[in-house]
Amino acid sequence: MVSRVIPVDPFDLVIFGATGDLARRKILPGLFDRFCDGQMPPEARIIGAARSDMTSEEFRTLVDEAISEFGGALAEDRAAVARFLDALSYETVDAVGEDGWEALRGHLREGFVRAFYFSVGPSLFGDIAERLRSFGLADENSRIVVEKPFGHDLASAKKLNATLAQHFDETQIYRIDHYLGKETVQNLMAVRFGNMLFEPLWNSQFIDHIQITVAETVGVGGRGGYYDKSGAMRDMIQNHLMQLLCLIAMEPPAKFDPDAVRDEKLKVIRALDPVQHHHVVRGQYEAGEGEQSYREDAGDPRSRTESFVALRLNISNWRWAGTPIYLRTGKKLAVRESEIVVVFKETPHSIFGPDAGNHRNVLVIRLQPDEGMTLDVTIKEPGPGGMRLVDVPLDMSFAEALGPGAQAPGAYERLIMDVIRGNQTLFMRGDEVEAAWAWTDPIIESWVARHDVPKPYPPGSSGPGDADLLMRRDKREWREIKA
Incomplete structure (x- = not known):
C-alpha cells in the first residue's frame, strides 16, 4: 500500500x-x-x-x-x-x-x-x-x-492553565499525550464510528465489561526521583488510560472536529462516578533475582508510592450504566502490553445445552507492541460427536493486513505534524485536564487519609493478587498477562 x-x-x-x-x-x-x-x-x-x-x-x-x-x-x-x-x-x-x-x-x-x-x-x-x-x-x-505532567493535582493544573492563558489562547495550546498519536488509538474512533457492525452493540445492553491494560516490563530506573512524587495514578491513570477510556466510551461526535471530539471526551470524564476505596488496588514491585525493588529504585526505603494500580469504575450515563470498566497499569510486569478488551455478554439462551459451555465474543484492540485487533467468535469444533463449541480469534495485525508500505509514523512525529497543521483533535483541552484531576484527586487523597500501603508483587508477575480479587468479586477475570 x-x-x-x-x-x-x-x-x-x-x-x-x-x-x-x-x-x-x-x-x-x-x-x-x-x-x-x-x-x-x-x-x-x-x-x-x-x-x-x-x-x-x-x-x-x-x-x-x-x-x-x-x-x-x-x-x-x-x-x-x-x-x-x-x-x-x-x-x-x-x-x-x-x-x-x-x-x-x-x-x-x-x-x-x-x-x-x-x-x-x-x-x-x-x-x-x-x-x-x-x-x-x-x-x-x-x-x-x-x-505532561499537566499539573500535579487539580489546583496546580488550574494554575498552569491560567498561566498559559495569560499569554496564549486555548486554540494555540497543544497539550501533547503521545498515547493519542498511536495508530491503533486513533483507530478506536474508526472502528467505532466507521463500522455499522459495532456501534449498535456499543452499550450496556450488549457489553458485559471493558478492560484497559497498560503493562510495562521496566521499573522506574533513573526516573525514581520524579516517579516517587507521582506514582502510577498520576503518571498513567490520570492521563494515558483516561484518554483511552474517553475514546472507547464517548458518544459519536457530530463531526470529526477538534472541539466536537473533545466535548464528547469531557462528557465521559464528568459522568464518572467517584471510586470506592475497595474498588482500587495499589501495588509496589519487590526485589527479584538480579533486580532492585521499587524502594531501592526510588531511593526511599519507606516509600508508599504505587508502581501498580487496578481499579473498577462506572460511567453514569444511558449508554454505560451497569457496565463496569476496569483499568490496570503497572511496572515490572510479565510483558510489555497495552490493550483494550471489550467483553460482550453471553447469548440470552443457549440452544446447545449445558455441555456446550459458556461462550462470548471478545474484541481485543492491541495498542502495543503488535498493533491490531482480535475478535473472538464461537464456532463448532471440527469433527464428529455432536455440537462442541469453541472460541476462535479473527486476528488482524495492521502490519500484515495493510502491507509493508503502510508503516505508521511514530506517535510524536504524527502529533507534531498535527501541530503544524493546526489540528487539535488529538490534544487535551484545558477543561479536560482539570476534569480528569477533579476525578483523580479524591482517590489519592483517600490513600493519604487512610495511610494506605501498596501491596507488594514480584517482578515478572501480573501484579498483586488483590487485583485478581477485584475482578473475581464481580465473577470476572482479567485477560491474562503472561510472557
Whole structure:
C-alpha cells in the first residue's frame, strides 16, 4: 500500500530543551522520519534552544548521533541525514532570564507557521510563554506544545492553565499525550464510528465489561526521583488510560472536529462516578533475582508510592450504566502490553445445552507492541460427536493486513505534524485536564487519609493478587498477562 503523505505548510519549529533526553530519543528522530517521508517541506526549519552553550554545528552533531541511535534503518541514508541537518540551527537561551531571546527571534521568519515545543519541566512553562510574548517571538498564529505532567493535582493544573492563558489562547495550546498519536488509538474512533457492525452493540445492553491494560516490563530506573512524587495514578491513570477510556466510551461526535471530539471526551470524564476505596488496588514491585525493588529504585526505603494500580469504575450515563470498566497499569510486569478488551455478554439462551459451555465474543484492540485487533467468535469444533463449541480469534495485525508500505509514523512525529497543521483533535483541552484531576484527586487523597500501603508483587508477575480479587468479586477475570 502506498503511503499518501500530504506535506504540511512551511514552518519554523523551536524546540526548548533540545539537548534533553526526550528531544534526542523521540522528537528529533521523529522529525527526521517525517523529513524522509516527504512531509516536511524544503523550507521548514528546526531551531534547538537550551541553556547548554554550543554552536549550531555542535548541535547538528548531537542530532546526528541521536538519529544514528534512535532513527532506525532510515539513519543509514547518510545523504538524507545531511539534508535534514541542514535544516537545523541552535541558540543558547536562558529560559528564566534575558539571554538569547533576541538572537532566537532572529532565526524566525515572517509568513511561516511558528511552533514552540516546550520539552522542559512544567516549572518553566510560564517563564517561556511570557518571554515568547515579551520578546515578540510569538503572534496570534503561533502554537505552543506542552508536555505532561499537566499539573500535579487539580489546583496546580488550574494554575498552569491560567498561566498559559495569560499569554496564549486555548486554540494555540497543544497539550501533547503521545498515547493519542498511536495508530491503533486513533483507530478506536474508526472502528467505532466507521463500522455499522459495532456501534449498535456499543452499550450496556450488549457489553458485559471493558478492560484497559497498560503493562510495562521496566521499573522506574533513573526516573525514581520524579516517579516517587507521582506514582502510577498520576503518571498513567490520570492521563494515558483516561484518554483511552474517553475514546472507547464517548458518544459519536457530530463531526470529526477538534472541539466536537473533545466535548464528547469531557462528557465521559464528568459522568464518572467517584471510586470506592475497595474498588482500587495499589501495588509496589519487590526485589527479584538480579533486580532492585521499587524502594531501592526510588531511593526511599519507606516509600508508599504505587508502581501498580487496578481499579473498577462506572460511567453514569444511558449508554454505560451497569457496565463496569476496569483499568490496570503497572511496572515490572510479565510483558510489555497495552490493550483494550471489550467483553460482550453471553447469548440470552443457549440452544446447545449445558455441555456446550459458556461462550462470548471478545474484541481485543492491541495498542502495543503488535498493533491490531482480535475478535473472538464461537464456532463448532471440527469433527464428529455432536455440537462442541469453541472460541476462535479473527486476528488482524495492521502490519500484515495493510502491507509493508503502510508503516505508521511514530506517535510524536504524527502529533507534531498535527501541530503544524493546526489540528487539535488529538490534544487535551484545558477543561479536560482539570476534569480528569477533579476525578483523580479524591482517590489519592483517600490513600493519604487512610495511610494506605501498596501491596507488594514480584517482578515478572501480573501484579498483586488483590487485583485478581477485584475482578473475581464481580465473577470476572482479567485477560491474562503472561510472557
